[in-house]
Amino acid sequence: MVQNEKITINDIARRTGLSKGTVDRVLHNRGEVSRKSYARVMEAIQELGYEPNIFASLLAKGKKHLIAILLPAHESGTFWDLAVSGIALTTDSVTSAGLETKLFEYDQYDIDSFRSAGAAVLEAEPSGVVLAPMFQEATTALTEQFQERGIPYCFIDSRPDTNGYLAYFGMPLHKSGYLCADQLTRGQDVSSVLIIRVRRDRYQQSDPTVNRRSGFLDYMLEHAPECKIDNVFIDPNDPAGIDQVLESFFAGHPDVHHIVMFNSRIHLVVPFLRSHPDPERRVVGFDNLKANMEALRDGTVSVLICQRPEEQVRLAIEALAEHAILGKLPARKDHFMHMDILTRFNVEDY
């Protein structure tokens, strides 16, 4: 594999009897080359197996590629906080490969803030964009702009039904619900399960928990059809209300020991669970938020199912970088991340 003799653009020039300027024009499809010369150059490139020297190229053009990352504001301890931390994973290995990343944030409950953040992205003229589709139509409107300008973009977390994206990195949602059900009930005779849900803001269009819930219910139908499934709704911004809701539910259902929540906010109900211990209880939630992992350590939560959002971001950035610098397309479009099972016994080195 040791490529001793590096073929350069000059070798091609000499071989074809043309100049490196012409070869360069061919390489970049910049026109102003006769059909005949073009063919000769292409032939020589094939024969000699020419590969451009990226360093020389990057050095000469001096241009830094900008990868824009468009995500909901990463308030500390939220899911998006995890995603943002994935940006740092690339700065060493790839920023050093001539590109720069810039984070654009918006309020995930305010569609206007999304629109203006999108406008800011366009203004920055990035070579690629990583984004999570929160507002469906607004996202489509934005990606259409990307298409027009030839800006490639990758989705993470979830994915709309459009088709122009370069790649997608996310969790198989339906399967994650299935896995979740197995972790919650396997090996036990479960007669009743409680699903805790969050009332969605009407602006929030894209909701991954829908698919998870359906995977969960499919599993239960197959493995424990007689199991009763209750739902309660909580408001994330009203801690007292959460306690109240749960209090009244368990007053009426003291026999329910299995609890599940399909978004990343299981930590919201942890205070209640801590103050109402139940040795038979089993709780499954999603995503490795700090607060969730804390609850895993002390045993309040039994299992967390995690999707490595940092990896999703890292891989998306790398895919865009390879596209921008080397012009490569990813092998596949859709990349489903592994679903990690976290328990108190393997939470430490995560």
Next chain:
Amino acid sequence: MVQNEKITINDIARRTGLSKGTVDRVLHNRGEVSRKSYARVMEAIQELGYEPNIFASLLAKGKKHLIAILLPAHESGTFWDLAVSGIALTTDSVTSAGLETKLFEYDQYDIDSFRSAGAAVLEAEPSGVVLAPMFQEATTALTEQFQERGIPYCFIDSRPDTNGYLAYFGMPLHKSGYLCADQLTRGQDVSSVLIIRVRRDRYQQSDPTVNRRSGFLDYMLEHAPECKIDNVFIDPNDPAGIDQVLESFFAGHPDVHHIVMFNSRIHLVVPFLRSHPDPERRVVGFDNLKANMEALRDGTVSVLICQRPEEQVRLAIEALAEHAILGKLPARKDHFMHMDILTRFNVEDY
């Protein structure tokens, strides 16, 4: 964060009134610089916040760094096969950053083949080496050579008690045994467990399973002290013998439903288990070998605990690359990988 004006070596030269040649000598500690000039240059570098342009550097010196990877031969379907596949993960993002990887293989049961592979590595004059310590003294002898020549090296999988390595990437072994026990027995009243072991070749010095077993036993002592633990030994090269050993064991112990194996070869006993079904059985093994994952899919194995050997290799190579190219030391020396829990429900996208 947009570094508009890139500071170059020429800026430093102009600022200090010296020439770029001198600045270069300072940057590389190549001597032939007066104390005074040295100080002035260092000061200017600080003030202006100079950072070398890696592309220009790589281009100018033209030298490709070689990262040697020294591992047991990766016969298809073995643990080392997984590790080797991690090499490919770096070729896109990092080979494009000016380095080349080369795999050196040896027979893990033949210490002489290890020695000669080590000699081959030295001869190749690599900028860094990734290796797994199989033979203790021979490994130490080799790493001492690395030290003498200033070649940095990283351990993966396990780690000797020496101290000269750049970084280590591996699984927390004791914890993995602990986790294993929990996955095997949690939520059930287990009265008896079978550990299947492989007789070690006498040359094989480094044995990660020892620590795993001790973690396992610690868990059992804490959580199920009255549980009986049996051991049987099998010979990997004698399939008929394996069947025989298990046959006779289960003839005498029909009440044992929980089986564990601390190395990657649970697949060796899968044929027997398949032909002797037991609905109450629970089996836990290690590592995502193809055959193991197959057994997970069909339910013969309940859980696999995996350590992402590809990631270990990738991270080790990246650490060495950063050291070779940028001169950076990794933030920590010891990196414990997460222990992944695989069940039939999350094996697909692994």
Next chain:
DNA sequence: AGAGCTTCCGTGTCCGTGCACGATTTTTTC
């Protein structure tokens, strides 16, 4: 004081590619 040595430093070339500019050839136009 001049030869011989160190020590220190500047100049210049090269790495491989991008691109602007101008030169040359071919084609079009009248």
Next chain:
DNA sequence: GAAAAAATCGTGCACGGACACGGAAGCTCT
């Protein structure tokens, strides 16, 4: 068929750094 326009091509510098080479200055020694 000459002038004008278009198509095609070559030259040369720039990017930022590595390193060889040779020159200047200071020192020691006879």
